[in-house]
Amino acid sequence: IDILIDLAGHTAYTGLNTFAWRPAPVQATWLGFPGTTGAPFIDYLIADSTVIPPDHHEFYSERVAALPHCYLPNDRAREISVRTPTRAEEGLPEKGVVFCGFNASFKLTPRIFDVWMRLLQQVEGSVLWLRDGAAENLKNEAVKRGVSPDRLIFAGRTNSIGDHLARNKLADLFLDTQNYNAHTTACDALWAGVPIISCIGSSFASRVGASALRAIEMPELVTHSLEEYEALALKLARDPALLAATKTKLAKNRLTTPLFDTERFTRHLEAAYKTMYTRARRSEPPVSFSVKTLPLKN
Numbered sequence: 106i107d108i109l110i111d112l113a114g115h116t117a118y119t120g121l122n123t124f125a126w127r128p129a130p131v132q133a134t135w136l137g138f139p140g141t142t143g144a145p146f147i148d149y150l151i152a153d154s155t156v157i158p159p160d161h162h163e164f165y166s167e168r169v170a171a172l173p174h175c176y177l178p179n180d181r182a183r184e185i186s187v188r189t190p191t192r193a194e195e196g197l198p199e200k201g202v203v204f205c206g207f208n209a210s211f212k213l214t215p216r217i218f219d220v221w222m223r224l225l226q227q228v229e230g231s232v233l234w235l236r237d238g239a240a241e242n243l244k245n246e247a248v249k250r251g252v253s254p255d256r257l258i259f260a261g262r263t264n265s266i267g268d269h270l271a272r273n274k275l276a277d278l279f280l281d282t283q284n285y286n287a288h289t290t291a292c293d294a295l296w297a298g299v300p301i302i303s304c305i306g307s308s309f310a311s312r313v314g315a316s317a318l319r320a321i322e323m324p325e326l327v328t329h330s331l332e333e334y335e336a337l338a339l340k341l342a343r344d345p346a347l348l349a350a351t352k353t354k355l356a357k358n359r360l361t362t363p364l365f366d367t368e369r370f371t372r373h374l375e376a377a378y379k380t381m382y383t384r385a386r387r388s389e390p391p392v393s394f395s396v397k398t399l400p401l402k403n
Contacts, residue, residue: 107131107382111147114138121147130385134167135176139288139310141165148391149381151374152176155316156309159393168391170377173398174363174370175320177313179292181360181367186267189274196258197275201230202342205276205299207260207290210239212282218243220335221280222250228342234258234276273297277348278341283331286314295321296365300341300351302326304334320364323355372399 109129113119114137124132124146134142135151142150143166150157150167153176157169192199204224206213225231235243237259244254263269270293279294281287281303287294291301291314303314305327315327328334341348359365376396384391 107385108133108378110135110151111142112137114140114142131381131391133170133381136178139285139313140308141167149377151377152309153316154395155319156312161307162393169393170381171393171395172370172373172377173396174373175316177288177292177317178370178374179296179365179367181365183270183296184267185274185297186265186271189271190268192275195234195260195272195275197234198230198232201232202228202278203232203234203276204228204278204280204338204342205234205273205294206280206282207234207236207273207294208282208285208287209236210243212285213243214282214284215246216331217283218246219250220331220338222247222252223335224280224338224342225252225256227339231342232256232258233280234260237261269293270297273299278302278338280338281314283311283334284308285310286312288313291317292364295355296359298352298356298359300326300348300355302328302334302338302341304328304331317364320362321355321358322362323351323358326351366401369399369401 106129108131111120111124111134114134116138121144127146132147133149133151134147147167149170150165151170153172156176162169197203221233225233235257240259244257247254247257273294274297276299279299279301281301283304286303294301301314301318303318305312305315318324318326328337373396380394
């Protein structure tokens with residue numbers, strides 16, 4: 106083994122104990138844990154300059170291998186089921202704005218939930234479509250904030266990822282969580298054509314939404330405070346023409362920007378591996394570096 110990649114970090118499925126024995130000359134962590142391992146036996150953390158800006162490097166025990174765009178890989182061949190369900194089939198109203206937030210419920214905080222409830226109060230006929238989980242608790246919290254629990258709709262599991270991607274199309278706006286952003290869920294929404302509003306923070310986990318939006322060249326959907334986040338969501342929800350234009354831009358960018366360019370992403374990742382390996386072969390210590398953007402192939 107020349108390069109060993111950890112894909113779990115400090116999670117329930119970690120394999121870091123193996124890495125502590127130093128079975129490979131180059132050891133890196135990527136993808137599964139949005140933060141530093143703090144482990145002296147992990148040489149590199151594969152990321153990008155949005156989730157870990159250069160002035161944040163000092164807070165990581167690893168050297169940062171920065172990919173030129175979003176560090177999240179995406180499969181450009183993922184199929185979306187041909188049939189999109191009706192709103193009625195998903196328990197959604199036929200009319201009105203559908204705010205969507207398919208992040209796991211543990212990512213919700215009182216502050217972001219306050220914002221979401223204010224949006225429901227200000228956008229007549231709107232609903233909030235959430236991932237199934239903690240439904241009764243969230244309904245109770247909605248009532249405490251003066252919002253009918255009927256305006257929270259909970260989505261169960263689908264038979265396939267293709268069906269889930271298809272139902273995403275029913276949403277008008279995906280509202281990202283603040284402290285721990287959507288990761289795969291964000292890419293699901295964007296692949297299905299649903300705009301995301303994200304609020305960038307100071308930690309790795311709170312900058313992933315911004316990374317994905319910048320990689321799909323829609324930085325105008327990245328906000329820097331909850332006040333800005335709420336104002337942008339309200340503006341888009343109240344302006345059908347602006348929302349439609351945003352969806353049109355997303356549809357155009359979906360296959361013409363880096364986020365879903367699987368082949369170029371692969372070449373960038375391979376370039377990072379080559380840099381790590383070359384330094385090790387030369388007995389040079391790990392060092393932070395940025396992968397040069399490779400051109401699109403004709």
